[in-house]
Amino acid sequence: MSQTWWQKSIKPIAARIVGLAARKPDAANEHQATIFVFGTKLLVTLRGIDAATAQAATAKLEQQFQHMQRNWNAWKSGELTDLNQAIADGRSMAVSPHLLGLIEMAKRFESLSDGLFNPALGGIVGAWGFHSDERPMGYRPDLPAISTLALRKPTMGDVSIEGTVVACTNKWVQFDFGGFAKGVALDMAEETLKSFGIQNALLNAGGDINSMGNGGACPWRISIRDPKSSGVIAVITLAPDEKIYTSGNYERFHEIDGVRFAHTLDPRSGIPVDHIISATVIADSGALADATATALTVAGPRDWHRIARKMGVKYALLVDERGGIHLNPEMRARISFSSDRAFTLIESPPL
Ligand code: AMP
Ligand code: MG
Numbered sequence: 514m515s516q517t518w519w520q521k522s523i524k525p526i527a528a529r530i531v532g533l534a535a536r537k538p539d540a541a542n543e544h545q546a547t548i549f550v551f552g553t554k555l556l557v558t559l560r561g562i563d564a565a566t567a568q569a570a571t572a573k574l575e576q577q578f579q580h581m582q583r584n585w586n587a588w589k590s591g592e593l594t595d596l597n598q599a600i601a602d603g604r605s606m607a608v609s610p611h612l613l614g615l616i617e618m619a620k621r622f623e624s625l626s627d628g629l630f631n632p633a634l635g636g637i638v639g640a641w642g643f644h645s646d647e648r649p650m651g652y653r654p655d656l657p658a659i660s661t662l663a664l665r666k667p668t669m670g671d672v673s674i675e676g677t678v679v680a681c682t683n684k685w686v687q688f689d690f691g692g693f694a695k696g697v698a699l700d701m702a703e704e705t706l707k708s709f710g711i712q713n714a715l716l717n718a719g720g721d722i723n724s725m726g727n728g729g730a731c732p733w734r735i736s737i738r739d740p741k742s743s744g745v746i747a748v749i750t751l752a753p754d755e756k757i758y759t760s761g762n763y764e765r766f767h768e769i770d771g772v773r774f775a776h777t778l779d780p781r782s783g784i785p786v787d788h789i790i791s792a793t794v795i796a797d798s799g800a801l802a803d804a805t806a807t808a809l810t811v812a813g814p815r816d817w818h819r820i821a822r823k824m825g826v827k828y829a830l831l832v833d834e835r836g837g838i839h840l841n842p843e844m845r846a847r848i849s850f851s852s853d854r855a856f857t858l859i860e861s862p863p864l
Pocket of ligand 2 (some may be wrong): 588691692693758760802804806807846
């Protein structure tokens with residue numbers, strides 16, 4: 514990455530559109546900071562506190578994100594790459610409580626998603642060329658090697674935990690937490706903000722959003738981006754403490770002979786999914802919303818409803834490559850469409 518991974522500016526702000534969050538001009542005591550984390554810009558909006566508290570809380574967040582960035586990355590040397598090496602060597606390894614928590618959650622989400630969310634397939638994600646900061650250009654994946662890897666069926670079920678020690682019976686398992694690390698990180702950031710007495714905050718990491726509180730003076734109003742244009746499909750007002758995450762094929766992909774390969778893989782084949790453009794999920798935790806959005810991207814138009822129900826989320830919206838919008842009636846009732854583009858609405862039974 515050419516930019517330093519975090520840059521910060523904190524100041525009281527007047528109203529403006531920032532990322533996907535539109536705000537009213539009269540939000541009292543509002544402060545904003547920008548932090549670079551996980552290769553994306555995190556916009557932190559804090560309300561109802563003084564500037565000194567906002568400054569101190571943001572500094573603490575930055576410190577924590579630095580730690581996560583270092584230790585949860587699948588391709589830069591840190592605790593996670595050490596663990597991946599241990600698994601490849603057939604060794605078990607004691608890990609930190611943070612990493613242990615991540616692995617426990619990953620096991621739970623994999624099982625809830627019927628294996629469609631599978632953070633054990635890091636070897637295959639890497640083989641497709643996605644373990645780099647830049648969009649892979651001119652990289653030609655070794656397809657026979659990828660199908661051999663997929664046949665080894667790396668899953669979280671191969672992984673066991675005893676105390677702080679992680680062991681694995683399948684040396685082809687390689688962790689890649691890119692499918693939900695952002696959600697976990699923003700959930701942890703909320704705990705930090707609470708320890709500073711902050712009750713109202715919006716954490717917006719490129720459209721993946723944790724809201725805290727009801728927004729105070731005015732509710733948090735969010736735009737859902739149109740994956741096919743730079744515009745907006747719909748807007749939604751978040752209920753207090755809701756999180757909204759979107760997974761998409763449209764930003765991170767690999768082009769081979771004019772064909773786009775998405776960075777989300779179907780664990781059953783090891784091949785990038787090709788049916789969904791974006792999947793948006795609302796849930797009570799960032800980790801669940803993030804993992805489910807990734808799982809629904811894999812599930813696609815046919816299976817998303819079953820998986821969303823299994824994962825326990827109440828609101829989902831998927832955009833397919835033909836401009837069809839698949840959503841549940843509860844989601845339909847909450848959003849206001851604000852696009853000139855014609856979409857076909859495909860409403861599912863309730864979740
Ligand atoms: P997201 O943007 O949250 O959907 O996360 C996409 C990232 O998750 C990819 O860049 C991979 O690092 C990882 N990933 C890809 N496919 C899967 C999958 N089926 N399950 C879990 N993680 C995945
Ligand atoms: Mg995700």
